[in-house]
Amino acid sequence: MKLANLRTITEASRSPIAVLLTSITLLIGLSAPTAQAGSTPVVLDITPTITNVVVINGQILASGTAISAVKGTIVKTIPFSGVPMRVGLAPGQPAGGCALVQMQLDPIQTGVLTASIRTGPIRFTATAYEGDTLVNETLCAIGNLLQGGLTMPQILAGQSVVDPVTGATLIQSINGSQYNLLLVTLGALFNSALDDLTRASLQSVVPHAGPPATITIGFALAPVANIHALGVVMNRDGGNGEPMTLDATVPSTSGLLTNLLRLLAASKSVPGGMTLLQILNLFPNVVVL
Numbered sequence: 001m002k003l004a005n006l007r008t009i010t011e012a013s014r015s016p017i018a019v020l021l022t023s024i025t026l027l028i029g030l031s032a033p034t035a036q037a038g039s040t041p042v043v044l045d046i047t048p049t050i051t052n053v054v055v056i057n058g059q060i061l062a063s064g065t066a067i068s069a070v071k072g073t074i075v076k077t078i079p080f081s082g083v084p085m086r087v088g089l090a091p092g093q094p095a096g097g098c099a100l101v102q103m104q105l106d107p108i109q110t111g112v113l114t115a116s117i118r119t120g121p122i123r124f125t126a127t128a129y130e131g132d133t134l135v136n137e138t139l140c141a142i143g144n145l146l147q148g149g150l151t152m153p154q155i156l157a158g159q160s161v162v163d164p165v166t167g168a169t170l171i172q173s174i175n176g177s178q179y180n181l182l183l184v185t186l187g188a189l190f191n192s193a194l195d196d197l198t199r200a201s202l203q204s205v206v207p208h209a210g211p212p213a214t215i216t217i218g219f220a221l222a223p224v225a226n227i228h229a230l231g232v233v234m235n236r237d238g239g240n241g242e243p244m245t246l247d248a249t250v251p252s253t254s255g256l257l258t259n260l261l262r263l264l265a266a267s268k269s270v271p272g273g274m275t276l277l278q279i280l281n282l283f284p285n286v287v288v289l
Contacts, residue, residue, distance in 0.1 A: 100126040102124065120247075127233045200245070
């Protein structure tokens with residue numbers, strides 16, 4: 001989620017969390033959560049965004065940033081880099097036709113404000129190809145090359161599958177346009193998944209004793225079936241059918257986010273299934289996108 005795309009989200013109904021809001025107000029001294037006409041909201045974005053995908057020594061690597069912004073002004077940009085993207089054959093291959101592929105983004109470790117943010121692995125599994133699109137053709141070609149015995153570094157280096165005896169080309173290598181399209185496609189797919197993490201539901205709040213004392217809050221987003229993207233039918237999950245996850249870990253020192261997590265850890269009034277967006281919108285005039 002880029003700052004240029006930020007838009008104000010109206011506050012969700014607070015009736016299920018009135019007790020919690022009152023406690024937060026008393027605990028951290030926030031003003032009463034009343035809407036102020038014309039006031040500028042505080043904008044907090046803790047979602048990592050991939051900005052570049054490159055190939056280094058045969059490995060696909062992602063880099064990007066996590067941005068924190070206050071009143072529309074970026075106050076801190078924390079980069080991440082060298083996060084592997086993996087492409088391999090999907091299980092349960094169909095008989096004949098194009099070989100199906102899996103695409104995985106390894107965990108991203110970054111931070112915003114005082115929080116350390118870590119995503120779980122995110123995986124897209126192609127289940128079918130539909131139509132005659134460039135992405136379809138590219139993934140089909142890569143799948144067939146993988147099924148023909150090549151590794152991804154060999155495919156990215158432009159190798160073809162050849163007959164070991166005659167040297168004849170059995171499966172043609174990908175071309176430069178397909179190479180570039182693969183990198184763009186991977187960036188777009190995984191950014192769409194990362195954007196969804198604000199809808200992830202609260203799963204756990206775990207205080208950790210001892211120096212340095214921290215609190216970790218865990219969120220999970222259930223797998224989504226039958227995503228139609230770029231001419232390919234895919235399933236998305238965190239790998240091995242697990243939900244996409246995000247953990248935020250903060251030091252146990254005074255601060256808005258830390259105090260909220262402490263309160264969540266002790267509170268009995270937090271409704272089940274609260275999303276990351278709903279929790280961060282507990283703060284008056286805080287908007288998360």
